[in-house]
Amino acid sequence: MNHRDADLAPDLTVPVPRGPVPAAPPGTERPRVEIEVDGKTISVEEGATLLDACRRLGIDTPTVCYLETLTPVNACRACVVELEGSRVLVPACSRKAEQGMSIRTDSERVRLSRRMVLEFLASGSDLSISPELSDYMERYGAEPSRYGEGGSEPATVEQPAKVDNELYVRDYAKCVLCYKCVEACGTDAQNTFAIAVAGRGFDAHISTEFDVDLPESACVYCGNCIAVCPTGALIFKSEHDLRQAGQWDEDRQREADTICPYCGVGCTLTVRSQDNQIVRVTSPLDQEVTAGNLCIKGRFGWGFVGAPADGGTEDGNGSCGAED
Amino acid sequence: MDLHFTPDAPTDTEREAVDSLLGEPDSNWTGGDRLLASDLRTSQAGHRGAGKRHLLLPVLHAISDRCGWISRGALNYCCRRLGVPPAEAYGVATFYDMFSLSPRPPVIVRVCDDIACIAKGFDGLSDDLASSAIPEGGESSPNGVIWTRSPCLGLCERAPAALISGAGEQPWHAVSAPATPVAIERVCHREGRAAEAGAEVRASVPQAGTGGLRLLHRVGEPSGGSLQGYLRDGGFAALDLAVRNGREWVVEQVEASNLVGRGGAAFPTGRKWRAVLGAKGPKYAVCNADESEPGTFKDRVLMEGDPYALVEALAIASFATGCERAYVYIRGEYPESTERMAGAIEDCEREGLLAPACPIEIRRGAGAYICGEETALFNSIEGYRGEPRNKPPYPTQSGLFRRPTLVNNVETLANIPGILLEGGAAYAAMGTDVSSGPKLFCLSGHILRPGVYEAEFGVTVRELIEMAGGVAGSGQVQAVLVGGAAGALLHPGEIDTPFTFEAMREIGATVGSAVVMPFDTTVDLGAMLVRIAEFFRHESCGQCVPCRVGTVRQHELLQRLQSGEVRLGSEQHRTLLGEISQVMRDASICGLGHTAASAVDSALLRFPIWGGSAR
Ligand SMILES: Cc1cc2nc3c(=O)[nH]c(=O)nc-3n(C[C@H](O)[C@H](O)[C@H](O)COP(=O)(O)O)c2cc1C
Numbered sequence: 001m002n003h004r005d006a007d008l009a010p011d012l013t014v015p016v017p018r019g020p021v022p023a024a025p026p027g028t029e030r031p032r033v034e035i036e037v038d039g040k041t042i043s044v045e046e047g048a049t050l051l052d053a054c055r056r057l058g059i060d061t062p063t064v065c066y067l068e069t070l071t072p073v074n075a076c077r078a079c080v081v082e083l084e085g086s087r088v089l090v091p092a093c094s095r096k097a098e099q100g101m102s103i104r105t106d107s108e109r110v111r112l113s114r115r116m117v118l119e120f121l122a123s124g125s126d127l128s129i130s131p132e133l134s135d136y137m138e139r140y141g142a143e144p145s146r147y148g149e150g151g152s153e154p155a156t157v158e159q160p161a162k163v164d165n166e167l168y169v170r171d172y173a174k175c176v177l178c179y180k181c182v183e184a185c186g187t188d189a190q191n192t193f194a195i196a197v198a199g200r201g202f203d204a205h206i207s208t209e210f211d212v213d214l215p216e217s218a219c220v221y222c223g224n225c226i227a228v229c230p231t232g233a234l235i236f237k238s239e240h241d242l243r244q245a246g247q248w249d250e251d252r253q254r255e256a257d258t259i260c261p262y263c264g265v266g267c268t269l270t271v272r273s274q275d276n277q278i279v280r281v282t283s284p285l286d287q288e289v290t291a292g293n294l295c296i297k298g299r300f301g302w303g304f305v306g307a308p309a310d311g312g313t314e315d316g317n318g319s320c321g322a323e324d
Numbered sequence: 325m326d327l328h329f330t331p332d333a334p335t336d337t338e339r340e341a342v343d344s345l346l347g348e349p350d351s352n353w354t355g356g357d358r359l360l361a362s363d364l365r366t367s368q369a370g371h372r373g374a375g376k377r378h379l380l381l382p383v384l385h386a387i388s389d390r391c392g393w394i395s396r397g398a399l400n401y402c403c404r405r406l407g408v409p410p411a412e413a414y415g416v417a418t419f420y421d422m423f424s425l426s427p428r429p430p431v432i433v434r435v436c437d438d439i440a441c442i443a444k445g446f447d448g449l450s451d452d453l454a455s456s457a458i459p460e461g462g463e464s465s466p467n468g469v470i471w472t473r474s475p476c477l478g479l480c481e482r483a484p485a486a487l488i489s490g491a492g493e494q495p496w497h498a499v500s501a502p503a504t505p506v507a508i509e510r511v512c513h514r515e516g517r518a519a520e521a522g523a524e525v526r527a528s529v530p531q532a533g534t535g536g537l538r539l540l541h542r543v544g545e546p547s548g549g550s551l552q553g554y555l556r557d558g559g560f561a562a563l564d565l566a567v568r569n570g571r572e573w574v575v576e577q578v579e580a581s582n583l584v585g586r587g588g589a590a591f592p593t594g595r596k597w598r599a600v601l602g603a604k605g606p607k608y609a610v611c612n613a614d615e616s617e618p619g620t621f622k623d624r625v626l627m628e629g630d631p632y633a634l635v636e637a638l639a640i641a642s643f644a645t646g647c648e649r650a651y652v653y654i655r656g657e658y659p660e661s662t663e664r665m666a667g668a669i670e671d672c673e674r675e676g677l678l679a680p681a682c683p684i685e686i687r688r689g690a691g692a693y694i695c696g697e698e699t700a701l702f703n704s705i706e707g708y709r710g711e712p713r714n715k716p717p718y719p720t721q722s723g724l725f726r727r728p729t730l731v732n733n734v735e736t737l738a739n740i741p742g743i744l745l746e747g748g749a750a751y752a753a754m755g756t757d758v759s760s761g762p763k764l765f766c767l768s769g770h771i772l773r774p775g776v777y778e779a780e781f782g783v784t785v786r787e788l789i790e791m792a793g794g795v796a797g798s799g800q801v802q803a804v805l806v807g808g809a810a811g812a813l814l815h816p817g818e819i820d821t822p823f824t825f826e827a828m829r830e831i832g833a834t835v836g837s838a839v840v841m842p843f844d845t846t847v848d849l850g851a852m853l854v855r856i857a858e859f860f861r862h863e864s865c866g867q868c869v870p871c872r873v874g875t876v877r878q879h880e881l882l883q884r885l886q887s888g889e890v891r892l893g894s895e896q897h898r899t900l901l902g903e904i905s906q907v908m909r910d911a912s913i914c915g916l917g918h919t920a921a922s923a924v925d926s927a928l929l930r931f932p933i934w935g936g937s938a939r
Pocket residue numbers: 584585586587588589590591593612613614615616617693694695696697698699731732733734736737914915916
């Protein structure tokens with residue numbers, strides 16, 4: 001705006017769009033690179049990871065710390081592959097494919113490392129409600145019990161669950177320190193920074209500042225950390241209570257998608273219920289709007305479901321929409 | 325960023341400590357008391373804070389130096405001032421050994437219980453301390469002093485060693501080495517402290533005054549002690565020459581010298597400089613002075629004995645590669661080095677000697693071996709946890725503040741002025757074809773005259789031991805640790821191996837940080853291996869599973885072997901140990917995990933420990 005314009009009174013008419021909305025310019029095709037995976041040649045677009053290539057070939061690769069919606073931290077090393085010319089194995093989840101690379105995903109070295117990583121995790125953390133990891137352990141022949149033979153017990157992260165609020169429980173005896181919750185609470189989704197990794201080495205753990213309870217911390221109970229936790233260390237209180245009581249029964253459960261009733265964003269909710277009680281709410285990772293994230297209302301705000309509509313009978317408004 | 329804080333407020337002292345570094349807060353958003361009218365309309369805390377995160381470690385030091393520990397209120401205030409989420413700052417503070425997040429007395433005696441000090445009587449010292457008036461650990465102590473165990477303090481030539489630090493308005497530090505409870509108590513009560521603090525660095529260089537030294541000739545001389553002395557000795561002639569002949573010439577000389585890094589990875593220095601010179605700015609230069617490999621103290625001796633040369637070398641490096649700021653990252657356990665380097669930088673800056681290069685800043689580590697790994701070091705300076713990054717990208721592409729960065733070890737840089745003055749080709753003629761130049765070796769353990777020795781590459785392990793007066797203790801060598809905790813344990817039959825990259829590689833050892841630590845026949849090698857395994861367990865950053873859990877499982881298994889609970893004769897335990905070693909070497913993120921089993925592996929190949937059969 002030049003000086004003269006500034007002296008004029010502002011024009012309050014709302015500009016009316018004239019002409020058609022311009023079309024988005026056509027996307028440019030990304031260059032592709034060719035790599036060899038277990039002897040098979042595959043071409044992927046530049047920037048794709050080795051994991052992307054494996055998945056495209058249908059090669060099942062164990063991952064613990066990787067999630068499509070989060071920045072890779074490549075910390076668990078469950079996904080390592082053997083890269084020709086590299087002294088050490090490389091993490092498939094974050095290593096970008098480069099023209100001419102040749103990798104092996106099932107060599108002796110790869111199998112040993114994957115087995116040991118899974119074994120290490122299971123020897124230190126409670127993986128009892130991580131069925132996916134148990135499957136991989138079987139596949140690679142992991143034997144975590146061999147660290148506890150004889151009199152001495154191996155160090156573990158065993159500790160009592162932290163139950164400090166009504167919405168979710170932090171049972172860090174199940175934590176494998178995959179960093180996912182920290183990422184979800186930080187710049188990858190929530191930007192609240194309520195939790196971080198504290199301590200060092202085997203003592204490293206997820207913590208609020210000075211380990212204060214969640215209600216004293218910055219947590220806003222979006223539950224986005226629960227949604228990404230691979231081991232059930234972060235768990236809905238409703239689910240935790242049912243499991244404690246020995247009443248968690250997946251055969252009696254149903255899952256249905258619906259739209260959050262609260263605000264205009266309209267996030268997709270996946271509602272899981274057992275015996276007509278909602279036990280967990282998530283959002284699909286591939287949902288464009290949420291990428292799996294929700295807010296406290298969509299995540300936990302379903303106390304009204306199943307409550308009597310007008311202080312009347314118990315079954316007045318009994319079933320949550322998701323059940324039908 | 326909308327930060328949330330617990331209600332804990334700082335004390336006046338804590339506030340002062342932080343403000344002494346950052347100045348007074350200028351708004352309520354950044355920790356000020358007064359609510360200014362403008363505060364009600366705008367918050368710039370997050371935005372401005374983002375640029376200050378790199379001050380987190382210095383601020384934590386300021387609080388710890390003043391108060392001895394970091395309280396909730398102090399951490400809150402520091403987070404407000406810097407715009408850092410308290411949970412993250414807590415994560416950073418708890419990463420470092422030297423910070424305490426719970427109350428503790430102002431005076432801490434850190435007693436080294438690492439390998440060289442074990443060989444030289446740590447056990448006796450700890451027994452004596454147990455019956456002294458100083459309690460081990462704890463929140464309080466009747467006389468305001470506690471002692472704690474520490475990994476190698478880099479004072480191995482004077483083992484057993486203790487480092488004493490006092491918090492307060494005037495924080496102080498002192499070394500007691502060789503340490504006795506009486507000497508320690510005297511220092512704690514600040515008798516004779518002045519004498520201790522200026523501990524003669526000359527004593528750490530038995531060759532001092534013998535002539536013909538290239539890297540050590542100024543240590544303990546006036547030319548290493550003051551800027552005038554340094555200038556009289558031809559100091560800053562190399563930087564002048566560099567400026568006259570230009571960047572390209574400097575990098576060519578370094579390339580021609582065949583110099584490779586002395587920090588352990590043995591990367592060709594010229595190639596690194598070339599890459600940074602060719603990279604787009606802004607760029608940074610970092611001098612890695614985190615020296616924490618057990619048995620290593622050469623960088624300390626250079627910093628204390630020849631700090632001006634190091635400043636000149638870093639100035640040359642920054643000039644030649646076009647860096648706009650240089651950092652010296654010094655381990656927290658080296659307060660004396662920190663003071664000498666700070667003094668030297670100040671002197672040089674005052675005299676305008678750094679004008680052709682760039683400003684140099686010192687950053688102090690706080691007790692974390694892993695921060696010597698270059699990418700962990702970047703994170704540490706940036707105010708994050710000292711966790712290594714995955715490579716690629718390499719530092720020359722994306723390093724400090726995600727900019728192209730030149731990282732060199734102290735000793736690597738110490739070679740630079742000489743290379744420019746004599747020419748790269750002349751330098752390359754020293755040593756062997758592959759391993760060129762002079763080299764510093766750290767001799768400690770059972771050795772008659774421990775200290776830093778200079779010799780050309782190619783000198784054998786035996787010759788080094790002889791230079792240092794031969795094996796002490798029982799006089800009979802049982803094994804020699806070379807390269808550090810991440811190195812290898814050699815058999816006496818191997819001590820005629822020349823100390824070069826190529827010859828060491830051939831016998832499955834490494835030059836590493838040039839540690840030469842003979843153990844006499846009385847040493848329990850099994851106990852030494854357990855201590856080395858404990859070191860890696862304690863120093864693992866905890867980021868990746870193979871190392872976080874692997875170092876623990878390795879240490880546990882070694883403890884069981886040492887206690888006789890299990891024996892290596894059994895296939896089962898040999899396999900387990902081998903597999904733990906392999907996954908750490910193959911799948912860890914960084915060099916710590918890659919080498920955490922090296923010493924153990926090398927020892928079991930050579931010595932029949934724990935019922936195993938050596939080859
Ligand atoms: C666990 C670990 C610790 C390290 N500690 C140091 C150190 O204390 N000092 C150092 O100069 N290099 C250290 N390094 C090597 C650095 O990562 C880096 O290679 C070196 O500083 C580069 O300098 P140079 O090329 O001059 O040797 C360490 C590496 C690892 C993996």
